[in-house]
Amino acid sequence: MTTYIVRRILISLPIILVITVIVFLLANMMPGDAVMAMISSDSPMEADLIKLRQGQLGLDLPLYEQYGRWLGNLLKGSLGYSFQTGEPVGQMILTRIPATLELMGLSLLISVILGVFLGTISAMKQYSPMDYGLTLFGFTGISIPDFFLGMILIFIFALKLGWFPTSGMVTAGTEFSWSDNLRHLFLPALALALVRTSVFMRYTRASVLEVINEDYVRTARAKGMTERVVTVRHILRNALIPVITVIGINLTVLFAGSVIIETIFQWPGIGMMFINAIALRDSPVIMGYVLISAFVVLLANLVTDVTYSFADPRIRYE
Amino acid sequence: MTHLLEVKDLVTRFYSDGATIHAVNGISYTLDEGESLAIVGESGSGKSVGVMSIMGLIRFPPGRVEGGEVLFKGRDLLKLSPDEMRAVRGGEISMVFQDPMTSLNPVLSVGQQLMEPLRAHLGLDKAAARARAAELLSLVGLPNAAERLKDYPFQFSGGQRQRIMIAMALTCNPSLLIADEPTTALDVTIQAQIVELVKELQERLNTAIIWISHNLALVAGMVDKVIVMYSGYIIEQAPVDDLYEQPAHPYTMGLLHAIPSLDQRNQERLASIEGMPPDLRKAATACPFAPRCPYVIDRCLQEVPPLRAVGPNHTSACWRAEELRKIHNFGEEL
Numbered sequence: 341m342t343t344y345i346v347r348r349i350l351i352s353l354p355i356i357l358v359i360t361v362i363v364f365l366l367a368n369m370m371p372g373d374a375v376m377a378m379i380s381s382d383s384p385m386e387a388d389l390i391k392l393r394q395g396q397l398g399l400d401l402p403l404y405e406q407y408g409r410w411l412g413n414l415l416k417g418s419l420g421y422s423f424q425t426g427e428p429v430g431q432m433i434l435t436r437i438p439a440t441l442e443l444m445g446l447s448l449l450i451s452v453i454l455g456v457f458l459g460t461i462s463a464m465k466q467y468s469p470m471d472y473g474l475t476l477f478g479f480t481g482i483s484i485p486d487f488f489l490g491m492i493l494i495f496i497f498a499l500k501l502g503w504f505p506t507s508g509m510v511t512a513g514t515e516f517s518w519s520d521n522l523r524h525l526f527l528p529a530l531a532l533a534l535v536r537t538s539v540f541m542r543y544t545r546a547s548v549l550e551v552i553n554e555d556y557v558r559t560a561r562a563k564g565m566t567e568r569v570v571t572v573r574h575i576l577r578n579a580l581i582p583v584i585t586v587i588g589i590n591l592t593v594l595f596a597g598s599v600i601i602e603t604i605f606q607w608p609g610i611g612m613m614f615i616n617a618i619a620l621r622d623s624p625v626i627m628g629y630v631l632i633s634a635f636v637v638l639l640a641n642l643v644t645d646v647t648y649s650f651a652d653p654r655i656r657y658e
Numbered sequence: 659m660t661h662l663l664e665v666k667d668l669v670t671r672f673y674s675d676g677a678t679i680h681a682v683n684g685i686s687y688t689l690d691e692g693e694s695l696a697i698v699g700e701s702g703s704g705k706s707v708g709v710m711s712i713m714g715l716i717r718f719p720p721g722r723v724e725g726g727e728v729l730f731k732g733r734d735l736l737k738l739s740p741d742e743m744r745a746v747r748g749g750e751i752s753m754v755f756q757d758p759m760t761s762l763n764p765v766l767s768v769g770q771q772l773m774e775p776l777r778a779h780l781g782l783d784k785a786a787a788r789a790r791a792a793e794l795l796s797l798v799g800l801p802n803a804a805e806r807l808k809d810y811p812f813q814f815s816g817g818q819r820q821r822i823m824i825a826m827a828l829t830c831n832p833s834l835l836i837a838d839e840p841t842t843a844l845d846v847t848i849q850a851q852i853v854e855l856v857k858e859l860q861e862r863l864n865t866a867i868i869w870i871s872h873n874l875a876l877v878a879g880m881v882d883k884v885i886v887m888y889s890g891y892i893i894e895q896a897p898v899d900d901l902y903e904q905p906a907h908p909y910t911m912g913l914l915h916a917i918p919s920l921d922q923r924n925q926e927r928l929a930s931i932e933g934m935p936p937d938l939r940k941a942a943t944a945c946p947f948a949p950r951c952p953y954v955i956d957r958c959l960q961e962v963p964p965l966r967a968v969g970p971n972h973t974s975a976c977w978r979a980e981e982l983r984k985i986h987n988f989g990e991e992l
Contacts, residue, residue: 555760561715562755563775563826564748577765653765653810 341646348642356634363630364407367623373399374423374621397423410627419631420624422617429628433610437632439509440609443529443602444594450533452587455540460576462541463548474541481538486597490531490604497527507606528605532597536590543586547579554578581651588644592637660732661688662833662866663712668726670704670711673719677939681707683890684726686965691833694860694867696877696898698913699887702935705870708887709836713753714743730834749779752827756839758819762811768795768822769807775829794825798855817848824855828863835860836868841876853880875917878902883971886910889936889946892965896972904983906974908951911982945975953978 375393394400398409413420419429462474498506504527505511510520551557552575560574599611606612610629617625649655666686672679682704689695697705710716711723712735728735735746755761763771772791776782782790788807795803798821811819820840827835837856841849857880860867871877877884877898884901886894886909894907905911912931933950936942945951948958957977968979976982 555755555757556763558715559755559761559823559826560763560774562713562747562753564744564746564779565774566744566778569774569778573766574763578763581765651765653767654812 341649345642345646348645349638352634352638356631356638359634360411360627360630361407364410364623364627365403367621367626368403368406370618370621372621374623375399377424377620410624414631419628422625423622424620424625429624432613432625433628433632436608436610436613439607440595440598440602440611442525443532443598443607443609444591446525446529447532447536447594447598448587448591450529451536451540451590454533455537456544456576456580456583458537459541459544460548460571460579462545463552464571466549474545478538478542481534482542484535486531486535487600487604489534490528490601493527493531494604507604509608524607528601528607531605532594532601535597536594539590540583540587543583544579547582548575551575551579581648584647584651585644588640588647591640591643592633595633595636595640661729662691662693662731663689664727664729665708665712666727666729668708668711668728669724670707670716670721671724672721679938680941681721681890681938682711683942685887685890685892686726687885687892687895689834689866689868692860692864692866693883694869694881695883695885696869696871696881697885697887698871698874698877700872700935702889702938703887704890705887706838707890709753709838709868709870713747713751713836714738715747715753745779748775748827748832749830750832751834751836752830752832753836753838754820754823754827754840757843758816758823758840759843761823762819764811767808767810768814772807772822772826772829775826779830790829791825794828795822797828797859798822798825800825816844817851820844820848820852821855824852824859828859828865831863832865834866834868836870838870839872842872849876856880874902874913886913889942890938891942891946891962891975892973893947893975894973895965896969900969900972904969904972906968906972906979906983907947907976908953908982909947912950945977953982 373394374397375390391400398406401409410420419433421428422432458474458477462471462478465471494506497503505524507524509524510516511524514520557570557574560570565574598607598609599614601607602609602611603615610632613625614629616622617629665688667684668682668686669684670682672681685704685708687695697708699705707716707721712728712730714735716723723736726736730746730751735743738746762768769788769791772794773782773784773787776787776790777784780787791807792804795806800806800818800821806814811822814822823840835856840856841852844852853876856867856869859865867881869877869881874884881898883895883897885892886901886907888909894901894905894910896906901910902914905914909931912929915929916931931950936946936949942962944960945954945958945963948954951958955977963975963977965973965975966979968974968983
């Protein structure tokens with residue numbers, strides 16, 4: 341298992357490298373640069389100022405040299421400094437990532453629990469009104485983009501009903517408390533979770549339906565097991581194996597989705613940091629974020645594979 | 659004397675795509691303690707559905723037991739609550755299925771699966787259940803039983819898995835064991851081993867057995883009596899020797915003719931029964947075998963022949979049973 345994990349990481353390194361090159365080129369193909377974003381065009385000595393600042397940031401160097409510098413710093417363990425604030429990028433990511441993980445974590449928890457639960461009910465009561473209702477809910481959920489859902493949630497639950505705050509992570513000017521934090525977290529987490537819930541629900545339903553008529557399920561009933569034991573230990577235990585892969589793939593989708601949701605809800609995670617960095621052409625921050633996302637994808641795949649092997653003895657013993 | 663099992667007028671139907679499938683149409687039979695019975699018939703004759711109905715394993719939708727009684731030790735199983743029925747299933751009546759490759763849960767260890775009924779029905783604690791599980795595995799002839807409890811089904815061969823299924827069926831010393839074509843999916847040599855094993859265990863534990871098969875030759879040597887089913891009806895029932903020597907239904911005769919024998923010449927084709935199995939979507943208004951029967955008379959096409967006595971303990975659902983028994987004395991032919 342350890343050799344396998346190490347091998348997987350080594351294979352991923354060149355892929356990550358290629359991704360950084362592509363993103364670096366894309367970031368530089370965008371019109372304008374960090375300096376133009378910070379200096380007002382009304383300034384009398386605009387041209388000189390821009391030139392000076394570009395020189396300071398190394399933006400006047402050829403592209404390959406800029407990339408080389410970035411890569412050199414990376415090998416020394418530094419992600420560089422933000423063009424806009426001068427803050428070390430590594431530091432920026434470290435302070436913001438807990439917020440993103442909190443958002444992702446709760447979304448994942450909601451969507452997995454709800455998705456598996458509803459999917460199982462939907463399959464066990466196939467073709468019942470309940471199943472049709474859940475199917476409708478599922479297709480609606482899959483069809484609504486999460487940013488739109490986020491805005492609907494803000495409109496209904498924050499603006500009209502006033503049950504939850506519209507944005508932010510804590511109420512400004514108050515001391516940090518978990519209840520306040522969770523109240524802020526609920527709407528963005530829900531917006532992010534609902535699409536995933538629908539996806540997990542549909543996959544669980546299909547998977548349970550496949551297992552439900554297996555001979556070993558009949559064996560379990562013939563042994564006199566209760567419906568609960570039959571459902572949980574014999575049906576779900578088998579049906580969830582393929583769902584693990586779907587959840588794994590969606591970890592990365594969740595990470596990507598958090599960019600939009602964080603921006604809509606002003607959630608101070610790295611997704612919002614990334615959007616701001618793009619607006620300000622802050623390429624060290626953009627590159628830092630991309631590196632982190634590549635790492636997240638790699639980690640998600642690895643975790644999926646390892647979980648899979650624990651869930652299925654046939655793979656574990658190979 | 660009360661019987662261990664008494665099935666009376668059992669009717670089971672399936673509903674799919676607006677059609678009604680008449681799977682089992684009022685079958686009745688009895689089984690005494692320690693007795694063994696074979697139910698034979700072709701695919702779709704209702705033999706499996708019949709025993710699944712006894713076990714309460716027909717699920718609605720699509721299927722439902724719609725009539726009759728299943729008296730087991732005097733209690734009607736069809737009237738039991740789900741909880742009471744669960745105690746019977748795997749406790750007093752247990753079942754071995756056709757395909758051992760798919761009948762075991764692939765992600766649970768064999769030990770876990772064997773221990774489940776021990777803990778549920780007998781209330782054993784983990785250690786006791788494990789000890790008993792190992793004991794059962796050695797009983798069915800698996801070597802290194804104690805160590806193999808932690809292994810998963812895919813680590814066993816087909817024959818071994820069927821032995822595990824049998825061990826699982828025997829966990830609670832059932833009074834009735836139902837074997838639903840347990841050897842069909844196995845090699846011929848393994849088949850013989852499994853048959854031997856079941857016979858030996860039956861004698862040792864004095865369990866009554868219902869052995870379901872489409873293979874008349876296979877069951878000949880191991881049961882006391884035979885029921886032949888066709889199109890959801892019992893068409894003949896007799897003590898095993900009587901059935902083989904003097905069958906009283908054209909269908910049974912056809913089945914006996916279809917058994918290949920060793921002295922058959924190479925050029926000779928295997929005997930078969932002409933025609934197609936009946937359409938179960940229509941309720942029978944005539945003898946269901948009439949379209950394929952070489953001895954058909956007008957009466958066969960007008961009424962469903964009832965099952966009636968044609969000899970001691972021998973019943974047949976054929977209008978011409980007596981004539982046929984005189985024509986065909988298999989005892990002399992064989």
